Amino acid sequence: MRLELRNIEKSFGQKKVLKGVSFRAESGKAFGLLGRNGAGKTTSIRILMDVFPADRGVVLVDDRNIDYKKVQIGYLPEERGLYPKKIIIDQLTYFAELKGMSHKAAAKSVDYWLERLGMAEYRNKRLDTLSKGNQQKIQLVTALAHDPAIVILDEPFSGLDPVNAMLLKDVVKEQIAAGKIVLFSSHQMNYIEEFCDSIAILNDGRVAIQGELHEIKRNYVRDRLVVRTEQPDRIQAELGERCTVMEDEGLMIQLDSANDKKSMMAHLIEQYDIDEVKVFEPSLNDIFVEYAGDQKEEQR
Numbered sequence: 001m002r003l004e005l006r007n008i009e010k011s012f013g014q015k016k017v018l019k020g021v022s023f024r025a026e027s028g029k030a031f032g033l034l035g036r037n038g039a040g041k042t043t044s045i046r047i048l049m050d051v052f053p054a055d056r057g058v059v060l061v062d063d064r065n066i067d068y069k070k071v072q073i074g075y076l077p078e079e080r081g082l083y084p085k086k087i088i089i090d091q092l093t094y095f096a097e098l099k100g101m102s103h104k105a106a107a108k109s110v111d112y113w114l115e116r117l118g119m120a121e122y123r124n125k126r127l128d129t130l131s132k133g134n135q136q137k138i139q140l141v142t143a144l145a146h147d148p149a150i151v152i153l154d155e156p157f158s159g160l161d162p163v164n165a166m167l168l169k170d171v172v173k174e175q176i177a178a179g180k181i182v183l184f185s186s187h188q189m190n191y192i193e194e195f196c197d198s199i200a201i202l203n204d205g206r207v208a209i210q211g212e213l214h215e216i217k218r219n220y221v222r223d224r225l226v227v228r229t230e231q232p233d234r235i236q237a238e239l240g241e242r243c244t245v246m247e248d249e250g251l252m253i254q255l256d257s258a259n260d261k262k263s264m265m266a267h268l269i270e271q272y273d274i275d276e277v278k279v280f281e282p283s284l285n286d287i288f289v290e291y292a293g294d295q296k297e298e299q300r
């Protein structure tokens with residue numbers, strides 16, 4: 001299955017928030033929707049979920065307008081939205097029934113997920129008696145219990161301790177392996193990098209870059225070298241400002257152009273005691289900083 005947002009535009013009053021957003025996500029893969037605060041991620045997700053309509057553009061599944069009666073979506077919102085005073089099992093079962101499950105199937109699925117997430121002992125408690133992280137795991141059950149084809153997780157790891165983060169990682173991997181479309185929205189680049197095959201970075205209501213993460217990295221301009229050496233001072237003395245010391249004490253060398261890479265590598269190896277020299281590969285964080293923009297939300 002392929003999910004696509006095509007040329008989505010949306011304004012709130014005079015403010016144009018989405019200015020022609022298009023991206024695609026596929027079954028059995030995780031997709032990362034990134035962008036700075038206010039870039040338009042949540043608005044895109046709400047349109048995708050039919051919370052409100054777009055002014056222009058379409059949401060497609062396999063090239064046809066999405067049919068919300070047929071395509072189930074599970075959503076873990078950033079602002080968690082369950083009833084604090086209600087008994088956990090009652091509200092989880094209720095939400096699964098709202099998504100079209102029979103009472104029996106809903107109860108069975110909710111029990112499975114409570115067990116899977118280590119929450120079975122809390123099933124008859126009120127939500128507000130649980131810690132923040134455990135409340136989040138309960139909310140996760142509402143996103144998964146009805147076995148949706150599209151799972152949208154907004155900052156799913158925030159507030160989870162390392163053990164629960166590992167548990168969630170396993171669950172996410174299972175969802176991907178089961179052929180779901182998993183759509184992540186997160187500012188935690190390490191998780192996006194770990195799971196997501198493809199990404200889109202939104203910048204001020206537009207897609208600044210999108211595609212397979214490994215392709216984006218490969219196409220990133222390859223005009224810097226990373227060098228490990230016992231003689232950093234000598235290299236710095238020769239190259240001056242083109243050379244910076246990195247946090248891990250390696251040297252980063254800026255080339256005049258990507259074409260200079262071979263000659264600079266050969267020069268370094270010939271002249272200095274070099275342990276390792278390679279082309280700098282950007283992290284997702286580097287890519288984000290470059291494409292997500294530096295404008296402040298209030299300036300828009």
Ligand SMILES: Nc1ncnc2c1ncn2[C@@H]1O[C@H](COP(=O)(O)OP(=O)(O)OP(=O)(O)O)[C@@H](O)[C@H]1O
Pocket residue numbers: 012015017035036037038039040041042043044297
């Ligand atoms: N209902 C609304 N009415 C008016 N403006 C809105 C509304 N919803 C969102 N906006 C504005 O749209 C812009 C995009 O907001 P959105 O919540 O989509 O950003 P985001 O990328 O999800 O940000 P964050 O990372 O902070 O969650 C913001 O400037 C926000 O103030």
